[in-house]
Amino acid sequence: MNDTLDPLNTINRVDPPSFLLTRIQERIKNKDATFFSKKTSMAISCSLMVVVLLNVFAFTQITNKNETKTSLIDQFQLLPNNNLYQ
Amino acid sequence: MDFHEIYIQFNITVFNLSLNYLQNKEDAEEITQDTFVAIHTSLHTFKENSQLSTWIYRITINQCLDFIKAKKRKKRFAIFTELFKDNREEINSGSSSFDHPGVLLEQKETISRIFSSINQLPSQQKTALILSKLENKSQKEIAEIMNTTPKAVESLIQRAKKNLSEKLNQAKEI
Numbered sequence: 001m002n003d004t005l006d007p008l009n010t011i012n013r014v015d016p017p018s019f020l021l022t023r024i025q026e027r028i029k030n031k032d033a034t035f036f037s038k039k040t041s042m043a044i045s046c047s048l049m050v051v052v053l054l055n056v057f058a059f060t061q062i063t064n065k066n067e068t069k070t071s072l073i074d075q076f077q078l079l080p081n082n083n084l085y086q
Numbered sequence: 087m088d089f090h091e092i093y094i095q096f097n098i099t100v101f102n103l104s105l106n107y108l109q110n111k112e113d114a115e116e117i118t119q120d121t122f123v124a125i126h127t128s129l130h131t132f133k134e135n136s137q138l139s140t141w142i143y144r145i146t147i148n149q150c151l152d153f154i155k156a157k158k159r160k161k162r163f164a165i166f167t168e169l170f171k172d173n174r175e176e177i178n179s180g181s182s183s184f185d186h187p188g189v190l191l192e193q194k195e196t197i198s199r200i201f202s203s204i205n206q207l208p209s210q211q212k213t214a215l216i217l218s219k220l221e222n223k224s225q226k227e228i229a230e231i232m233n234t235t236p237k238a239v240e241s242l243i244q245r246a247k248k249n250l251s252e253k254l255n256q257a258k259e260i
Contacts, residue, residue, distance in 0.1 A: 004254055005247075007196045008219055012188040016101035016118055021093060024122045031123065 087138070089126050096139070097122075100146050102188070106220045107150040107212075109201050110182035117153055121146045136230070143231045147213055154209075157182075203253040211246035214239055 072078075087095075100121050104114035124145050132141055184198040204212055213232060217223045218239075225236040225243075232239065 004251065005200065005219055007193050008200060010190055010193050011106070011186070011197065011220065012190075013098060013102050014105065014188045016097050017115065020097070020101075020115060020118055024093070024119050024126075027119060027123050028126050031127070 089122075089129065092125060092129075092138070092142075093122060096142050099139070100142065103143065103146050103216075103221060104150055105186055105188060106216050107147070108153065108182070109198075109205075110185045111187055112185070113153065113182050117146070117149050120149050120153075124149065140227070140230045143217075144233075147231070151209055199257060200250075200254070203250050203257060206253055207246055207249055211242050211249065214242040215246040215250070218243055 097118065101114055101118045104117040104121070105111065108114055108117065121142070125142065132138070184194075184201065186197070186201075189197050204215060207215065210232070214228055217228045217231060218225070223231070225239045228239045229236045
């Protein structure tokens with residue numbers, strides 16, 4: 001088996017192109033310049049999600065309350081308004 | 087050690103490991119960039135109880151594995167989108183062509199064939215084989231890099247060689 005893999009021993013080490021360091025530095029600079037870090041943006045989107053969910057929850061609660069109010073009015077056959085004379 | 091010193095000390099190692107893993111110069115350049123950006127980002131998390139070189143080897147290998155996965159995903163997506171296209175152009179295979187600047191011209195065909203069989207090995211076996219055969223790492227060093235035991239590395243290399251021999255024989259028959 002080693003004979004078959006022997007050609008791999010002829011592979012030479014290669015120097016990376018010199019522009020790589022400049023590119024890496026550029027990418028690091030751009031990354032540092034980003035306004036929000038990954039963690040911060042995750043936190044912000046999570047809190048926004050919570051606010052939206054709370055809103056949905058509150059909205060559904062209000063609708064339920066209104067439904068119970070109207071069903072009580074129907075049950076006791078009450079007038080739905082406070083006007084004495086129509 | 088600051089980032090610039092790390093780059094000076096390890097850029098050749100990272101570039102050549104990426105080259106041996108992906109066998110394409112442009113891909114290796116991209117991985118070298120990604121690796122050093124990742125090193126810069128998580129340098130503060132590096133624990134002194136492991137060697138810096140081991141840590142850098144791990145990051146490079148993970149970057150290479152992610153790159154290969156992303157390429158395979160891209161290839162699958164390309165095949166899928168081609169099904170819905172009227173004009174059937176040739177599907178890009180997704181794997182880059184063999185372009186290893188460290189390979190001598192007269193050996194190019196032989197080495198390209200060996201690498202194409204190495205690329206079919208499971209990733210653990212491929213990593214162990216590349217680190218042992220091309221990076222000349224000892225089983226103990228490979229075990230540290232791969233976060234396993236030297237015994238497991240020995241078994242991985244043996245299985246890799248056995249599988250490779252089968253694959254090369256199959257290729258010869260074809």
